[in-house]
Amino acid sequence: MTFRYNIIRVFFFVLVSIVVNIEGRSISQFLNQESQGTKWAVLVAGSNGWDNYRHQADVCHAYQLLKNGGLKDENIIVFMYDDIAHNRENPRPGVIINNPHGNDVYKGVPKDYLGEDVNAINFYNVILANKSGIVGGSGKVLNSGPNDHIFIYYTDHGGPGIVAMPSGELVYANDLVNVLKKKHASGTYDRLVFYLEACESGSMFDGLLPEGLDIYVMTASEPDEDSWATYCGEGTPEDPCLVQCPPHEFQGVCLGDLYSIAWMEDSDVEDRTADSVQGQYSRVANRTAANITHSGYGSHVTQYGDLVVSFDPLAAYMGENFKNHSHDSVDAKLFSTSSSSRNVDQRSTELFYLFTKHQNAPEGSDEKYEAHVKLNEVMSQRSEVDNNVKYLGELLFGVEKGNEVLHSVRSSGQPLVDNWDCLKSYVKIFEVHCGRLTTYGRKHVRGIANICNAGITSEKMAAMSAQACSSRSISQFLTQKTKGTKWAVLIAGSAGWTNYRHQSEKLIQYVGKAITVEAIAIRMALENAREKGRTKLQILSDAKNVMDMADVCHAYQIMKAGGLKDENIIVFMYDDIANNTENPKPGVIINNPHGHDVYKSVPKDYVGDDVNAKNFFNVILANKSGVVGGSGKVLKSGPNDHIFIYYADHGGPGVIEMPSGELVFAYDLVNVLKKKHASGTYDRLVFYLETCESGSMFDGLLPKGLNIYVMTASKPDEDSYGTYCGEGTPNIPCLGQCPPREFHGICLGDLFSVAWMEDSDVQDRKTNSLHGQYIRVAKRTAANLTYGSHVKEYGDKVVSFDPLAAFMGETSKNHCHDSVDAKLFSTSSSSRNVDQRSTELFYLFTKHKNAPEGSYEKYEARVKLNEVMLKRSQVDNNVKHLGELLFGVEKGNEVLHSVRPAGQPLVDNWDCLKSYVKIFEAHCGRLTTYGRKHVRGIANICNAGITSEKMAAMSAQACSS
Structure with a gap:
């Protein structure tokens, strides 16, 4: 090369x-x-603000070297905001320097266009000598003639295809080049040289500026490259300044720009009559790029237009050097191919300024606090625009392709965009929905240009920008509350005592013929239990589900403390825990070893057998006539409302339980959510789901574009876990998170659920987003993967950047139901965790272990424990045998346990799955909480194309004994 x-x-x-x-x-x-014509210059500093000190310092220095070269003030036109020299932060009032050892460059600078008069329209009209188009300022224009030489120097922040102005519209590349073409067509110059300092400055001319205009352009950087500030801050051992540090009082600002300093300090020391513009290019390019390889800072200076012009002497544009010029000149020996100053890329200078201000401010001072707040605000805004653009790309081009399309850089010689009107229009569309692009945010103009190049329609651009940003940024939520109402639906879907009764009867029906002594003992024990009081045995089965109801009660307290009204919180729970005869604290439910009662005042909207799938679906759809029993409360939300749904239960692949009635199948749940969206009765909806294989309820099923964000406790093929369980052991210590002794044998909460709720208790919900919660909760839930799970996200992830307060309300200072010290909320749980499907065994084993020797209670627990183990073994063997009958001994297990790739739903035909589950249950008994893990196997039977007749015959054969 x-x-x-x-x-x-x-x-x-x-x-x-x-x-x-x-x-x-x-x-x-x-x-x-000497040239017969006049030398003219237009100098533009396109920024304002103290942290942009360098741009006006550059322009003032440029004025001094041109003035020293013999150019007259009437032929030098200066654009600068003029808020630096007399800025209250200036340690040298009325003075501007452009070099650590330089003199004042501000003195004598003409004030042609200041403040709001520094704008694109005035700039264009000055170049075209259109005095009537000028608004404000001195009225000076480039009234040049056919033999004249023009030098234009522009220093500013930029972006792909744009440079900024402190007021008014951006300067777009095609507009600037068109102005230069008009200037050429007017015949009012001989040759024109344009130096441009900005990030991506090459994109202002690449593929746009034709040859033949007698225009030569030198840019600070290539079309896809940042430019750099120099003479910044103070040196560090890793990044020394040597002799080129700014004076101590100028720490936090950069005195100049790297490329600009390079060409001006070169002009200060070189003989302009003997040296050419091309010679300056070579030296400046070397200095500006000198530290790219070793230190990672610098840029590649680039040339455009008629390079023949570059062989003119510098004096033809800047005048000759005069011996008394001393404004910012430096010894020639100090001008080298490498900078000995600290350099900062242009887009980081604001952060550099704020960080230095914070670092140097006295501890506890208002100045330090203000700098800290401002720094956080700027960082938040940067993160926000990056995320907005990222999600816009994903919405338009898909998750996999979005980033690639937006960041694609065209080949050298091609302009940034084919249709500049499209780019201008789409930038405005984006800004309408997502806020004005800042200096930092303008780097994303390339992404918007690529959206135009991809042929996206303006209607789609508007719709997707609205969805990606939707005026819901955290910073906006801090100053503006949502107009809608917050709603919550909380479901504890745990099985109740009637389900136990049904399961125990089935067990006797299918185990009765077993010829083991253990089976006979079980049957006798069960019959004996009936005589002595079967209710107690059934309550034992229910007590293991205390965690789901405790979770839901805790969730209610969070919502209530956040300001949600009872009329907008709908609670489903069987309600057989608080006043259970086994409850050591009658009427009380706790969700944390050190927590308070979370049961108090919880609305009893749907209890007992009213907790079922039909009521749940009708509540979501606000179909009051379809609800049977309960309070009749439904989700009567409006188009601006936010909905939060939290469901804690046992589950299986593609299913979650209800204590009565049918299972909730994934396909049906997603269809209900689609209908809710179609009804236009919410703005955004968040769904948290705690069950085993909870990811399978949405994976490959929930489309984007519904304004629904889902967080699940586990992947589609993974258990979820109970937490705050039992007591510690040498292998699994509880530390300070053991339940009170009287609660041993049960889990007070679920791991994912406790994680998100304790996070909600301690975080500031106004400033923390759902996405932030996801990161913290995922880390805690997965911290001990021997007994933890991978939290997953589905749906419109852009919703996750809304603040927690948008769905749960704000954190209340007097909220203390189950709040814990922030220090106790960590990335790992110090409690004993038990996978959901083992909580029943854990309860029974602990019950048996703690019962007095020889007691009926101990015997009863042993019988029940053996019964449960036998039934689990039975369903495992039945399903295994079914697989072998359908697919052969070698392939059966493999087919049944096969897991589809991420993004594919569990099954292709959900009616088949529902039907085959019923066929299996008709021949083999109702699937228990444990047995529902085999729904994956039944789904794979559907996916394999097995007929219903064959499914029935083989199920009968597999379970006939």
Whole structure:
């Protein structure tokens, strides 16, 4: 590549030599003959604010070297906001320096266009000498003639295809080039040189500026590259300043820009009559890029337009050097190919300023606090615009392709965008929905240009921008409350005592023929239990589900403390825990070993058998006529409302339980959510789901575009866990998080649920987003993966950048139901965790272990424990045998346990799955909480195309004994 580049340069130099000799424009002629025309200059600093000190310092320095070169004030036109010299932060009032050892460059600078008069329209009209189009300012314009030479220097922040102005519209590349074309067409100059300092400055001319206009352009950087500030702050051992540190009082600002300092300090020390613009390019390019490889800072200076012009002497544009010029000149020995100053990329100068201000402010001072607040605000805004653009890309091009499309850089020689009107329009569309692009945010103009290049319609751009940003940023929530109402639906779907009765009867029906002594003992024990009081045995089964109801009660207290009204909180729970005869604290439910009662005042909207799938679906759809029993409360939300749904239960692949009635199948749940969206009765909806295999309820099923964000406790093929369980052991210590002794044998909460609720208790919900909660909760839930799970997200992840307060209300200072010290909320749980499907065994084992020797209670617990183990073994064997009958001994297990790739639903035909579950249960008994893990196997039977007749026959054969 280097060899090829050198060959091209040699060829170009020979070609240029021929051209200049033909045209009579050789450098030697310039050295012996002054140009007949006038030298003109336009100097533009396109920013304002103390942290942008360097831009006005650059322009003032440029003025001094041109003035020293003999240019008259009437021929130098200066644009600068003029808020630096007399800024209250300036340690040298009325003075601006551009070099650590330099003199004042502000003195004598003409004040042609100041403040709001520094704008694109005035800039264009000055170049075109259109005095009637000027508003404000001195009225000075480029009233040049056909023999005149023009030098334009522009320093500012930029972005792909744009440079900024402190007021008014951006300067777009196509508009600037069109103005230059008009200037050429007017015949009012001989040659024009344009130096541009900005990030991505090459994109202002690449593929746009034609040859033949007698215009030569030098830019600070390539089209996809930042430019850099220099003479910044103070040195560190890792990044020393050497002799080029700014004076101590200027720490936090940069005195100049790297490229600009390079060309101006070169102009200060070189003989402009003997040296060419091309010679300056070579030296400046070397200095500006000197530290890219080793230190990672610097840029590649680039040339555009008629390079033949670059062989003119510098004096043709900047005038000659005069010996008394001392404003910012430096010794030639200090001008080298590498900068000995600290450099900061242009987009980081604001952060550099704020960080230094915070670092140097006295501890406890208002100044330190203000700098801290401002720094956090700027960082938050940057993160926000990055996320908004990222999600816009994903909405338009998909998660996998979005980032690639937005960041694609066109080949050299191609303009940024094909349709500049599209770019301008789409930037405005984005800003309408997502807020005005800041200096930092303008780097994303490339992404918007690529959206135009991809042919996205304006209607789609508007719709997706609205969805990606939707005026819901955390910073906006801090100053503006949502107009809608917050609603919550809380469901504890645990099985009740009637389900136990049904399961125990089935067990006797299918185990009765077993010829083991253990089976006979179980049957006798059960019959004996009936005589002595079967209710007690059934209550034992219910007590293990205390965690789900405790979770829901805790969730209610969070919502209530956050300001949600009872009329907008709908609670489903069987309600057989608080006043259970086994409860050591009658009427009380706790969700944390050190927590308070979370049961008090919880609304009893749907209890007992009214907790079922049909009521749940009708409540979501606000179909009051479809609700049977309960309070009749439904989700009567409006188009601006926010809905939070939390469901804690046992589950299985593609299913979650209810204590009565049918299972909740994933396909049906997602269809209900789609209908809710179609009804236009919410703005955004968040769904937290705690069950085993909870990811399978949404994976491959929940589409984007519903304004629904889902967080699940586990992946589609993974258990979830109970927590705050039992007592510690040497292998699994509880530390300070053991339940009170009287609660041993049960789990007070679920791991994912406790994680998100304790996080909600201690975080500031106004300033913390759902996404932030996801990160913290995922880390805690997965911290001990031997007994933990992977929290997953589904749906419209853009919703997750809303604050927690938008769904749960704000944190109340007097909320203390189950809050814990922040220090106790960590990335790992110090409690004993038990996987959901083992909580029943854990309860029975602890019950048996703690019962007095020889007691009926101990015997009863042993019988029940053996019964449960037998039934689990039975369903495992039945399903295994079914798989072998359908697919063969070798393949059966593999087919049944096969897990589909992420993004695919559990099953292709959900009616098949529902039907085959019923077929299996008709022949093999109702699937228990444990047995529902085999729904995956039944789904795979559907996916394999097994007919219903074969499914029935093989199920009958597998379970016939």
